[in-house]
Amino acid sequence: MLERIRIVLIGTSHPGNIGGVARAMHNMGLADLALVAPRCEVITQDSISRASGADHLLHQAKVHASLEDAVADCTLAVGASARSRTLPWPMISPRELAERLPSECQPDNARVALVFGREDSGLTNAELQRCHAHVHIPTNADFSSLNLAAAVQVIAYECRMAWLTQQDSATAEETDDALATHAELERYFEHLERTLIAIEFHDPAQPRQLMARLRRLYLRSRPEKMEMNILRGILSATEKAADQRQP
Ligand code: SAH
Numbered sequence: 001m002l003e004r005i006r007i008v009l010i011g012t013s014h015p016g017n018i019g020g021v022a023r024a025m026h027n028m029g030l031a032d033l034a035l036v037a038p039r040c041e042v043i044t045q046d047s048i049s050r051a052s053g054a055d056h057l058l059h060q061a062k063v064h065a066s067l068e069d070a071v072a073d074c075t076l077a078v079g080a081s082a083r084s085r086t087l088p089w090p091m092i093s094p095r096e097l098a099e100r101l102p103s104e105c106q107p108d109n110a111r112v113a114l115v116f117g118r119e120d121s122g123l124t125n126a127e128l129q130r131c132h133a134h135v136h137i138p139t140n141a142d143f144s145s146l147n148l149a150a151a152v153q154v155i156a157y158e159c160r161m162a163w164l165t166q167q168d169s170a171t172a173e174e175t176d177d178a179l180a181t182h183a184e185l186e187r188y189f190e191h192l193e194r195t196l197i198a199i200e201f202h203d204p205a206q207p208r209q210l211m212a213r214l215r216r217l218y219l220r221s222r223p224e225k226m227e228m229n230i231l232r233g234i235l236s237a238t239e240k241a242a243d244q245r246q247p
């Protein structure tokens with residue numbers, strides 16, 4: 001997913017900021033950097049030092065003459081804006097953007113462009129109108145504009161969090177971390193009740209909501225399949241021990 005996300009910087013004027021963006025991207029696992037008509041040199045002492053070891057992104061960065069060029073192959077373009085504009089456009093938060101990314105990045109040909117503006121004047125209305133949606137980092141209304149690299153950092157972090165969540169749920173599905181199903185839990189509750197009766201802890205004639213309370217306890221902890229197996233193993237061992245003690 002992360003390899004399908006492109007950071008597009010329009011008309012950047014400080015090499016240090018481009019370096020800072022490269023660092024923020026590499027920290028978060030993004031690598032596709034596109035520069036539209038930069039107003040400064042890209043590879044300088046300043047940009048290399050601010051990149052702090054992520055300068056390979058500066059060397060790989062593609063320079064384009066226009067925004068159209070930079071996003072021509074993209075299936076979704078989102079413009080980052082510090083201010084609200086006269087013509088309202090679909091406006092999302094970085095987190096809402098990130099939630100959309102797994103599905104937006106699904107098709108093989110998917111490319112998502114996140115477009116950032118100039119340090120002094122941001123994105124023009126014409127540029128913003130070339131984007132499907134706008135993303136705004138909810139800042140102090142009296143001081144809303146972040147440094148360019150800081151804005152990229154916040155949005156790249158949300159992208160990474162969405163990617164990590166996707167990775168976690170994929171591994172949970174295929175490993176021991178999978179949650180027990182309803183049927184597995186029901187089998188466990190039956191086994192538990194049988195065992196508690198056998199060891200005379202539970203008297204079905206005087207239930208006192210014991211099984212309901214135990215259900216509430218187990219359901220609250222969302223047991224995994226593997227944990228359910230351990231618990232059932234304990235019940236079987238308990239039954240066996242109780243059997244052996246019968247006179
Ligand atoms: N002075 C400019 C802002 C420049 S900051 C203005 O008033 O528009 C450089 C870029 O960082 C912006 O174009 C935008 O892409 C991004 N940015 C800064 N603050 C942001 C915020 N609060 N939300 C979203 N993007 C932001």
